Amino acid sequence: MLLLGIDIGTSSIKVSVVDAQTQQTIAAAQYPDKESAITSVKPGWAEQSPEMWWEHAQKAIAKANASGSYNPQDISAIGIAYQMHGLVVVDREQHVLRDSIIWCDSRAVEIGNKAFDAIGHDKSLSRLLNSPGNFTASKLAWVKDNEPETYSRIYKVMLPGDFIAMKLTGDITTSPSALSEGVFWDFKQDALSEDVIQYFKFDKELIPEIRPVFSEHGKVKQDIAGALGLKAGIPVTYKSGDQPNNALSLNVLKPGEVAATAGTSGVIYGVSDQLVYDPQSRVNTFAHVNHETNEKRVGVLLCINGTGILNSWVKNNVGSGLDYAAMNEAAQQVNIGSDGLRILPFGNGAERMLNNKIVGAHFLNIDLNLHTQAHIFRAVQEGIVFAFRYGLDIMRENGMNPQVIRAGQANLFLSPLFAQAFVDATGVPVELYMNDGSVGAALGAGIGATVFGSPEEAFSNFRPVKLIEPQATAVYEPIYQEWKSLLLDQLNRK
The missing domain is CATH 3.30.420.40 (ATPase, nucleotide binding domain)
Known part of the structure; x- marks a missing residue:
């Protein structure tokens, strides 16, 4: 059984096809070869086109298929990793309403600071494990305040990985992990944060259906499957932000385990079983991929x-x-x-x-x-x-x-x-280790599709190279x- 992992990065889109039995990468590709552009109309702003991600994802999959090292029809599940915190908004016809305000965009800092004060520092930190800061909720508030016509047309709000899953399947879903990285999630209630929704006066209907990270997020549509050489109806069974996914790809799932990445941005990401937060909000805490109400697993992230x-x-x-x-x-x-x-x-x-x-x-x-x-x-x-x-x-x-x-x-x-x-x-x-984000996404797809009996089984052949x-x-x-x-x-x- 083969698994497809797609990693929606800032610089490029990477894909890997992994043999579930051996956990070995059969083929890998990325597109484009040069780094993707970031649009910065004003100092501190950073945007990318979601449709560009989708175009590049299709081309990366086509490059992997062209290797001839596997039959695309043997792919049985898809996992998606993506650059965190980006805001994607679509209308009822699933058309993108504006370019994504991505993770390194700073325009919403003051909006988040005001929300932190209004909601209350203690309440924000104890329930959200973060201040609203410059995260997705604050970016959505910026659109609401500065682009009211666009805001009025929004049907659903998504993270970048939710958007790619939507393009593959036509379904729009999200997860507690994704909502926590957008600072929409109340860890005390294990639910959408009423404090954030009420302060910003967001309509709850803007939030997609919430499903676990490891679960079905839709099946690949017939026309998309035909264009990509895949079987129609195969499921997307995993979606995660790039840093929780990177931790997964390095088998960092247990309390005390720590991962690092040094790409466009740099990250140290450690797992805890406590709802920890930094009083100064200099590091962030999000729901890890294996976080559950009765078995808490949060990722403490320094970016x-x-x-x-x-x-x-x-x-x-x-x-x-x-x-x-x-x-x-x-x-x-x-x-x-x-x-x-x-x-x-x-x-x-x-x-x-x-x-x-x-x-x-x-x-x-x-x-x-x-x-x-x-x-x-x-x-x-x-x-x-x-x-x-x-x-x-x-x-x-x-x-x-x-x-x-x-x-x-x-x-x-x-x-x-x-x-x-x-x-x-x-x-x-x-x-x-040799694993990267797209390999982690593929293994995540296997976990979500229950190809593996447990997350640990997905890493049974996992060894450091140095x-x-x-x-x-x-x-x-x-x-x-x-x-x-x-x-x-x-x-x-x-």
Whole structure:
């Protein structure tokens, strides 16, 4: 039996076809090869077209099918992972009413702050486990306030994965996990938050039918199946935001287990069996994929908007045509600490862990007689690593003390320099695995379709490809403390 996983990323759409019996990837593809555009009409804004995601998803599936390594008719279930917090709105004919306001868009920060005050900090944190912040509910409120004509035509509000499932099946559903990432979910009541709905004066009918993460979210329509070479009627049996899904793909399901990703954004995600929250709301808590009323599993998520996007910016604007591998090789020739060059990587909107401040990216201490292109390459990776360390210390304040962190061998973790610096700066060993988000989505589909007897069975052949242990923690510590002082200086100016 084959399982199809679709990962709706910010940069591209990735798909994987996985053999359920062996849990091995039969084929994988992504589209486009170049990074997808983000529209930014104003500073701090970020939008993408949902129809672009759908077009790219179809092309990625076609690329995988063209490999000839499997028969698409043997695919029996579909799982979807997606960039979190994005707002998608459609009318009754399922037409998209406006581009999606995506995760790194900062326009709704003040709307969320006002909601936090009005609902009450204690009530928000104890029931929502977050402040409304810059999440999907606040983005919907922005549309309500600023685009009333569009708002009046909304039939359903969705997350990006709900939209792709709708395009496949014609059905519109959501889940407690999805609603919690939009800050629509009351964890005390295990239901849609009346506080959020009443404060923003939303109509409850805008919220799709709520189903468990691991359940049927519709069956693939005849015309779509024909276009994609699939069997009509196969179910979509799993939908999850990219970070809970990444944790699933790394078999991070039990309390105390921790995953990390370093793509466009950077994330540390740990599982807890307690309804924990950060009093300053610098980290977020959402329902994990296996969260249930009687067996609570929440994901404590630290997100850094400005990580891989800075590495990409440097490649495109400083790299002189070099690819990432060549950049990494050049960076390895530079001393630890980049000979004093320090970079703050926060140039991708408001940073939650910095109390929603927009700090911007900063290149500091540049010596025009010393620093080279290679110094910039290394300082970028070290700056990103130090941002992770800063965030991990916040998670430690909230009781998350990982003894090991699991990560996919992808994106920035493909760089040996980055992976070792991450371990040395945080002091925590890292296990690297070959699974990625689309593989996790495929395995999630198998769990949802009850192909596997349990989530654990889906990872019966799961083994790390590499263990990285600390080597230069003492060397990195004073460099990190200097970097942190530079960051705090910038924060004090805001």
